[in-house]
Amino acid sequence: MSELPRREFLHGVAAVAAASTVSLNVGATSAADDNRPLNVALIGCGGMGTSHLRNLLQRKEIRLAYVCDVDANRLTSAAKLVETSGRPKPVATKDLRDVLKDKAVDAVWIATPDHWHSPAAILACEAKKHVYVEKPVSHNVREGRLLIEAARKNKVVVQVGTQSRSTAHVRKAMELLQSGIIGDVLVAKAWNSQLRRNIGHLSPSQPPAELDFELWQGPAPERAFQANLLPGIWRFWYDYGVGDIGNDGVHDIDIARWGLGVNTHPDTVAALGSKFFFDDDQQFPDNQYCVFEWSGDGKVGNKRQLIYEQRDWSPYVQEGYENGNAFYGTQGVMLLGKGEGFKVFGPRNKLLEEMSGRFDLVAHHQNFIDCVRSGNRSHADVEEGHLSASLAHLANIACRTNRVLTFDPAKEQFSGEAPDQSMLTRKYRAGHWAVPTGA
Ligand SMILES: NC(=O)c1ccc[n+]([C@@H]2O[C@H](COP(=O)([O-])OP(=O)(O)OC[C@H]3O[C@@H](n4cnc5c(N)ncnc54)[C@H](O)[C@@H]3O)[C@@H](O)[C@H]2O)c1
Numbered sequence: 388m389s390e391l392p393r394r395e396f397l398h399g400v401a402a403v404a405a406a407s408t409v410s411l412n413v414g415a416t417s418a419a420d421d422n423r424p425l426n427v428a429l430i431g432c433g434g435m436g437t438s439h440l441r442n443l444l445q446r447k448e449i450r451l452a453y454v455c456d457v458d459a460n461r462l463t464s465a466a467k468l469v470e471t472s473g474r475p476k477p478v479a480t481k482d483l484r485d486v487l488k489d490k491a492v493d494a495v496w497i498a499t500p501d502h503w504h505s506p507a508a509i510l511a512c513e514a515k516k517h518v519y520v521e522k523p524v525s526h527n528v529r530e531g532r533l534l535i536e537a538a539r540k541n542k543v544v545v546q547v548g549t550q551s552r553s554t555a556h557v558r559k560a561m562e563l564l565q566s567g568i569i570g571d572v573l574v575a576k577a578w579n580s581q582l583r584r585n586i587g588h589l590s591p592s593q594p595p596a597e598l599d600f601e602l603w604q605g606p607a608p609e610r611a612f613q614a615n616l617l618p619g620i621w622r623f624w625y626d627y628g629v630g631d632i633g634n635d636g637v638h639d640i641d642i643a644r645w646g647l648g649v650n651t652h653p654d655t656v657a658a659l660g661s662k663f664f665f666d667d668d669q670q671f672p673d674n675q676y677c678v679f680e681w682s683g684d685g686k687v688g689n690k691r692q693l694i695y696e697q698r699d700w701s702p703y704v705q706e707g708y709e710n711g712n713a714f715y716g717t718q719g720v721m722l723l724g725k726g727e728g729f730k731v732f733g734p735r736n737k738l739l740e741e742m743s744g745r746f747d748l749v750a751h752h753q754n755f756i757d758c759v760r761s762g763n764r765s766h767a768d769v770e771e772g773h774l775s776a777s778l779a780h781l782a783n784i785a786c787r788t789n790r791v792l793t794f795d796p797a798k799e800q801f802s803g804e805a806p807d808q809s810m811l812t813r814k815y816r817a818g819h820w821a822v823p824t825g826a
Contacts, residue, residue: 496519515541550751
């Protein structure tokens with residue numbers, strides 16, 4: 388295990404607070420210099436893209452210049468939504484390169500399937516656009532690192548769509564943990580317990596006429612279309628998603644890591660997970676237990692552990708929250724639901740503090756826009772997104788290889804008796820224009 392000095396290891400919450408005032412010296416296309424509306428594009432107009440769109444259309448400081456989707460029906464609906472809100476007709480295109488080559492575009496919202504997140508975001512950074520990209524920020528560990536490099540090199544804001552980072556009750560909970568309300572938080576837990584659905588066993592078929600499946604697949608290896616990739620269930624396929632741990636799970640994993648105060652990769656990952664319930668084409672586990680350990684300097688009191696539990700077959704909630712967190716401190720415990728609120732209990736389970744609240748997408752958009760204007764790092768900076776998404780990637784690798792992983796956080800490589808390092812990246816479609824350089 389690698390040994391990290393305590394001060395480098397236990398600085399998550401403080402570092403995140405400090406990071407929000409780090410100036411990026413934002414790049415050339417920034418609208419930081421004036422107060423004109425930001426020209427933005429929505430890339431990916433599906434379920435989440437439409438939520439972004441509806442929110443963005445409420446804002447006077449945003450001009451929806453482009454909508455982009457490889458599905459003609461979704462593209463038309465998104466363009467109509469803009470027009471019926473009384474805004475000028477946006478340019479509608481299926482090819483994100485049309486958006487990126489327009490110098491007037493300041494920022495893009497990317498809400499595509501996961502396999503497109505980093506490749507599209509890297510291209511956007513290279514085109515000097517600020518980027519709001521949905522979680523998980525990457526399809527694999529290597530892509531996340533390349534996106535950080537692209538963001539820093541091009542001095543653009545990259546905000547990840549983990550809106551809890553801007554949600555008032557979650558931020559308050561993190562402040563309380565940092566202030567020591569439950570002592571030292573040695574262990575944090577994140578869970579994802581909900582009832583998903585069976586996606587069946589299907590054979591390849593023709594893609595629907597409205598879908599450009601070639602563009603949809605992008606830099607992923609070419610394969611035949613199958614109807615149970617859509618809508619939205621590409622998440623459960625290795626080539627396109629990160630499983631539910633990288634989907635709903637990563638929201639709570641991100642909060643757990645934040646509250647635990649760890650701002651590096653873990654050095655040990657153990658996980659068991661497979662399909663316990665769904666006899667269908669889903670490739671990722673529906674049942675998963677993952678333990679991540681940060682050994683710090685190895686001394687008692689300086690180690691930290693994050694536990695993730697996933698049961699996608701439970702028609703009931705756990706500990707009062709469908710998806711939630713528990714923080715176990717030396718003086719108390721905090722239970723938190725990012726969509727509901729939190730409760731803090733001290734010794735002998737005395738209730739010390741509670742607060743309710745809802746997931747706040749609007750505040751997260753506001754934070755991104757403020758950072759584009761100011762040049763500050765956002766609440767969910769790409770580096771935070773990378774650390775949290777990497778937990779999902781490492782846990783999935785541990786499950787697929789059925790082994791305990793030791794990881795070198797600085798090199799971002801397996802150490803010890805390692806699985807193939809190529810599991811930290813992916814197979815791409817050879818020669819595709821969106822394959823990130825260095826992947
Ligand atoms: N932050 C949140 O709370 C939250 C909630 C739901 C989903 N999400 C994230 O949003 C993303 C989208 O999820 P969804 O449920 O809306 O999926 P979806 O499949 O409904 O939408 C994805 C859209 O992207 C389009 N698309 C695919 N490739 C494209 C490309 N190259 N260019 C342009 N468009 C392309 C698809 O045609 C589709 O319309 C996922 O990454 C998911 O993790 C986040």
